[in-house]
Amino acid sequence: MNDTAEKLLIPVRECFSLADTLNCGQCFRWQEQDGGWFEGVVERHWCRVRQEEDGIVVEALGGDDWQGDFWEAYFDLAVSYGDFRERLCADERLADAAWFAPGIRILRQEPWEALVSFIISQNNNIGRIRGIVARLCESFGGAIAAGVYAFPLPQALAGLTVEELAPLRSGFRAGYILDAAKQVASGALDLEALRTAPLDEARLALQQIRGVGPKVAECALLYGLGRRECFPMDVWMKRAMTRMFPDGLPSCARGCEGVAQQYLFHYARSSPDFAEKYGAE
DNA sequence: TGCCAGGCGACGC
């Protein structure tokens, strides 16, 4: 499995749905295609992926090589979501949400990309976020292959003006993207250090960026920096919490709040059960 | 048409 190859089978033992994981609103660059394939770019790897009986097939589309370890990390396969689920299911309401999409995992995305993607996400919808991210990559990301672009490095954005970002049609978020780029490119903000920094320090550091408040910081930490105890509260989650957990999240979620959050987010948005059991306002 | 979208900053109190 660790052999360098253009096509890999990544074995998956439990709790994984590729489609649910890529479609649940945590990432914005994968495109669903015919035959169960998803095409996308992760860091500098252009590939397509598909779920098969015994795992995930990853096929390089460029003259690219990588190792299985890379994809194991990306799909968060080193930890047992069965264990997380068992803990969450101690609460009946969390169990409902957890069973609605048992194969969702938290991707371990590149931190800079996660940060910018969730800056773009504010007061926005998932379809439009995807469009803005795509235009950001096309405009400033550098080509990996013909018509295929990497996510732009902070250094590629730090010297730009909001006028130059106009083609993204990102609205008031353009200035926020540039401030993030300047802080990361200059070294004022060290994203990698936030993987292990005390959580409250990491939150505060991220919120020094203009346009990054509690929610976006929480998303960057959960989706980009592997901090599974983070719990982003967007409009859907506020709705879910008000109706399902007026007294707060049950203690059984401690340590895997982010996993609970992703189940609840998807449940509140997509499950007819949520509307039925917890009602419209 | 108006309302909403994986929020945040500015402002008034």
Add this chain to the structure above:
DNA sequence: GCGTCGCATGGC
């Protein structure tokens, strides 16, 4: 500290 409003853009 807390509530309210405006913010660009586009889909419904």
